[in-house]
Amino acid sequence: xxxxxxxxxxxxxxxxxxxxxxxxxxxxxxxxxxxxxxxxxxxxxxxxxxxxxxxxxxxxxxxxxxxxxxxxxxxxxxxxxxxxxxxxxxxxxxxxxxxxxxxxxxxxxxxxxxxxxxxxxxxxxxxxxxxxxxxxxxxxxxxxxxxxxxxxxxxxxxxxxxxxxxxxxxxxxxxxxxxxxxxxxxxxxxxxxxxxxxxxxxxxxxxxxxxxxxxxxxxxxxxxxxxxxxxxxxxxxxxxxxxxxxxxxxxxxxxxxxxxxxxxxxxxxxxxxxxxxxxxxxxxxxxxxxxxxxxxxxxxxxxxxxxxxxxxxxxxxxxxxxxxxxxxxxxxxxxxxxxxxxxxxxxxxxxxxxxxx
Numbered sequence: 001x002x003x004x005x006x007x008x009x010x011x012x013x014x015x016x017x018x019x020x021x022x023x024x025x026x027x028x029x030x031x032x033x034x035x036x037x038x039x040x041x042x043x044x045x046x047x048x049x050x051x052x053x054x055x056x057x058x059x060x061x062x063x064x065x066x067x068x069x070x071x072x073x074x075x076x077x078x079x080x081x082x083x084x085x086x087x088x089x090x091x092x093x094x095x096x097x098x099x100x101x102x103x104x105x106x107x108x109x110x111x112x113x114x115x116x117x118x119x120x121x122x123x124x125x126x127x128x129x130x131x132x133x134x135x136x137x138x139x140x141x142x143x144x145x146x147x148x149x150x151x152x153x154x155x156x157x158x159x160x161x162x163x164x165x166x167x168x169x170x171x172x173x174x175x176x177x178x179x180x181x182x183x184x185x186x187x188x189x190x191x192x193x194x195x196x197x198x199x200x201x202x203x204x205x206x207x208x209x210x211x212x213x214x215x216x217x218x219x220x221x222x223x224x225x226x227x228x229x230x231x232x233x234x235x236x237x238x239x240x241x242x243x244x245x246x247x248x249x250x251x252x253x254x255x256x257x258x259x260x261x262x263x264x265x266x267x268x269x270x271x272x273x274x275x276x277x278x279x280x281x282x283x284x285x286x287x288x289x290x291x292x293x294x295x296x297x298x299x300x301x302x303x304x305x306x307x308x309x310x311x312x313x314x315x316x317x318x319x320x321x322x323x324x325x326x327x328x329x330x331x332x333x334x335x336x337x338x339x340x341x342x343x344x345x346x347x348x349x350x351x352x353x354x355x356x357x
Contacts, residue, residue: 032171032186034164037214038135040070040119041184042087044216047071047119049126049133051143051158052232052345053193053210054330062197062206063096063310063330064154065345066145068126068133070112070119089117091128092318093145095152096311096330097199103314103329104199106147124214141191141212146198153203156195158210160188165240165261168269173215175246176222176255177272183217187232189240189261209234211344222246222254227326227350229277231298231307233333235342238263241305241333243270243298245277249354253277260302268302275300283312285327290315290352292327297336306334307346325352 041047052065068091090109097104108128110117117128124135131145139160146153167173167185175181191210196203211232221228226249233241243258256275261267279293294309314329328347334340349355 032166032184035123035135036121037184037186038124039121041216042072042121044184045072045218046220047216048214049124050213050215051133051141051210052328052330053191053208053234054343055154055156055193055197055206055208057197057204057206061098061310061330062199063098063314063345064094064156064197064210065328066093066131066133066143067091068119068128068131087112087119089119089126089128091126091131091145092316093131093147093152094314094316094328095150095154095197095199096314098310098330100199101311101313103311103316104147104150104152105316106145106150106152107318151200153198154195154206156193156206156210158191158193158212161190161192162188162238162240162261163265165189165242165259165267167242167259168257174255174257174272175217175220176225178219178222180219181222181255183215183220185213185215187214187240187242188212189232189242190234190238209343211240221355224248225254225350225355227348227355229293229296230347231296231331231333231344233305233307233331233342233344235263235333236340237342239342241300241302241342241344243275243277243300245275247350249350258300260300270300270302283309285313285315285352287317288315288325288352290325290327292348292351296346304336305341306336306338308332308334309346310343324349324355326355327351 047070050067055062094105126133141158143156165187173185193210194207197206230244240261245256246254258270276299278297280295283294296307326349331346333342
């Protein structure tokens with residue numbers, strides 16, 4: 001059995017509850033405190049740092065994302081070996097090449113420790129092999145990833161231009177109707193991105209805007225949920241829009257939420273029922289046969305918007321790490337007349353099969 005397959009089995013066992021469950025750290029009664037909450041939360045059931053954005057050079061545009069996940073396996077006890085896989089860290093990275101009409105994607109997975117894979121608790125410092133996301137002195141980030149097999153590499157500096165955006169009530173984001181169906185969640189929209197992007201060995205200086213989410217939870221999905229639809233959009237005027245819906249397998253909605261921060265800093269949180277996702281044009285994946293809406297109308301208290309994927313085929317097959325097939329990619333945000341408002345990422349999970357967290 002390969003080590004990668006062993007890690008995947010350990011992850012599935014942890015998800016199924018066959019190993020000891022971690023103590024809860026997604027305490028909804030405590031205030032988020034920084035810089036500590038930039039780091040990992042060892043007791044939470046699942047946690048991720050999700051960085052997405054658009055990069056430009058001359059007349060070309062690329063989308064990029066890198067996501068680090070941290071999942072405890074539940075292996076505990078004083079007699080546990082230092083080699084035991086107490087925690088798994090895995091990562092996805094992708095580049096959407098709009099001109100070539102191609103998504104380049106790779107993934108990593110490793111047990112934590114031995115400097116091979118780490119999720120630091122003191123601040124954002126994530127590593128899996130040679131992939132890394134670090135919050136540096138002064139509050140900026142550095143993101144690095146390279147894949148010879150997928151033919152991409154990027155090394156980006158990301159500078160905050162706005163304060164942290166706490167999602168929900170003080171960073172407590174409701175995800176369902178039952179008590180405890182919450183996550184701790186903050187965002188950093190409108191990050192100024194600058195660095196290098198290499199595609200098939202050719203390195204290019206790029207600049208753009210990015211969005212960082214950090215989220216951790218012990219009970220993210222309702223038992224009746226199959227997945228979610230989510231958008232994180234940097235508007236051209238400096239505003240920021242996040243909206244999501246938790247979705248059943250039949251397409252109906254379990255829960256909705258989100259927020260809008262205007263360019264003057266005024267923020268409006270969206271309550272359940274105030275956001276409506278209406279699917280438009282769909283695309284069927286030739287690889288998974290999943291059918292994804294790649295155009296949406298999204299109605300919110302901040303206005304009605306259109307979301308349009310800039311590349312249909314942005315499906316990611318991550319079954320050797322997270323066990324899921326899902327769609328996430330660079331998309332355009334427009335008003336109802338079709339006028340551009342900004343760019344960001346659309347994510348859709350649970351279309352190929354029910355998502356398990």
